[in-house]
Amino acid sequence: MKRLLSGVKPTGELTLGNYIGALRQFVEMQKEYETFVFVADLHALTVYNDPTELKRRIKDIVAVYLACGLDPKYTTLFIQSENMYHTNLAWILECNSYMGEMSRMTQFKDKSKGKNNEAISCGLFTYPDLMAADILIYDADVVPVGVDQKQHVELARNLAERFNNKYGETFKVPEPIIPSSGAKIYDLQNPEKKMSKTENSSKGCIMLLEDVESARKKIMSAVTDSESKVYYDKENKPGISNLLAIYSSLKGISIEEAENKFKESNYGEFKRCVADEVVKLLTDIQNKYNEVLESGFADKILDDSNAKVRAIAQKKVEEAFSKVGVGR
Ligand code: AMP
Numbered sequence: 001m002k003r004l005l006s007g008v009k010p011t012g013e014l015t016l017g018n019y020i021g022a023l024r025q026f027v028e029m030q031k032e033y034e035t036f037v038f039v040a041d042l043h044a045l046t047v048y049n050d051p052t053e054l055k056r057r058i059k060d061i062v063a064v065y066l067a068c069g070l071d072p073k074y075t076t077l078f079i080q081s082e083n084m085y086h087t088n089l090a091w092i093l094e095c096n097s098y099m100g101e102m103s104r105m106t107q108f109k110d111k112s113k114g115k116n117n118e119a120i121s122c123g124l125f126t127y128p129d130l131m132a133a134d135i136l137i138y139d140a141d142v143v144p145v146g147v148d149q150k151q152h153v154e155l156a157r158n159l160a161e162r163f164n165n166k167y168g169e170t171f172k173v174p175e176p177i178i179p180s181s182g183a184k185i186y187d188l189q190n191p192e193k194k195m196s197k198t199e200n201s202s203k204g205c206i207m208l209l210e211d212v213e214s215a216r217k218k219i220m221s222a223v224t225d226s227e228s229k230v231y232y233d234k235e236n237k238p239g240i241s242n243l244l245a246i247y248s249s250l251k252g253i254s255i256e257e258a259e260n261k262f263k264e265s266n267y268g269e270f271k272r273c274v275a276d277e278v279v280k281l282l283t284d285i286q287n288k289y290n291e292v293l294e295s296g297f298a299d300k301i302l303d304d305s306n307a308k309v310r311a312i313a314q315k316k317v318e319e320a321f322s323k324v325g326v327g328r
């Protein structure tokens with residue numbers, strides 16, 4: 001069975017966009033692959049986070065992932081910082097990557113744009129090396145990521161090949177996969193923009209753990225257009241098209257089927273149906289989330305995973321250390 005690995009940075013609350021675009025894909029793929037999913041908490045440190053807040057978000061993500069259907073029978077769910085070997089390997093990779101290639105990472109360029117060099121952490125610059133370590137340490141075959149992260153998976157491929165050429169076959173060269181079944185979900189108030197967790201307070205973004213009635217209101221007041229026919233036209237009807245994408249994803253039907261269903265409906269009726277689906281999803285996730293928190297189940301899972309991932313990672317790091325010639 002091929003091994004799949006992906007990580008999520010605990011830098012904000014998880015949104016409906018994360019669920020439809022990523023999380024749900026993991027849940028679907030976990031039976032096809034030996035799946036490793038982790039909370040990339042060390043990656044959050046590239047910028048300052050309130051420590052108490054960060055800890056809370058890490059635990060929340062674990063519980064939400066379990067609530068959304070990641071099943072410990074198929075998926076090894078763990079927290080990156082609880083496996084210290086990631087940073088050991090990151091150092092080796094840092095010493096085999098170059099300032100030039102790291103300077104070309106578009107995420108770094110975006111995130112450091114307009115900032116004074118004295119205000120950019122070295123971690124922000126080298127984090128793709130840590131990400132490569134996250135991937136290579138487990139011999140991952142496939143890495144599902146959003147388009148914005150594809151360049152980093154390509155760096156991981158390059159680093160694996162470079163290391164293998166220099167020191168002998170050590171790392172598997174991973175393939176990025178961009179999940180295609182998940183629609184991209186847009187901001188409800190500004191449907192040209194991706195629905196994003198960094199827009200936490202906005203009326204355009206639905207959080208998986210938010211009050212369901214507040215989520216319903218956000219759908220009901222989503223921006224539409226002056227026509228009153230429900231059909232998909234991303235260019236001229238971005239708001240309605242976004243709601244159609246949300247509805248069809250949650251119902252597991254095609255956009256055409258959704259269009260058909262609402263061809264006689266006005267916007268109010270249509271939105272009510274979308275809101276009902278979103279409320280149903282959130283209620284279900286939140287009920288399971290509360291069960292997970294109350295049961296102490298998450299800690300047990302994390303402990304089991306931890307033993308497993310450390311053993312795998314230790315072996316890989318010892319091999320890499322030995323290949324480069326450090327130690328006795
Ligand atoms: P991010 O929250 O941007 O770190 O992304 C985590 C994962 O969720 C990535 O795989 C993204 O592609 C996916 N994702 C985030 N926001 C959306 C969105 N609005 N629509 C679809 N997928 C999303």
Ligand code: TRP
Binds near residue numbers: 130131144145
């Ligand atoms: N850097 C990714 C992000 O910002 C998260 C991440 C860290 C990751 N390590 C990874 C994703 C390894 C896939 C594989 O979203």
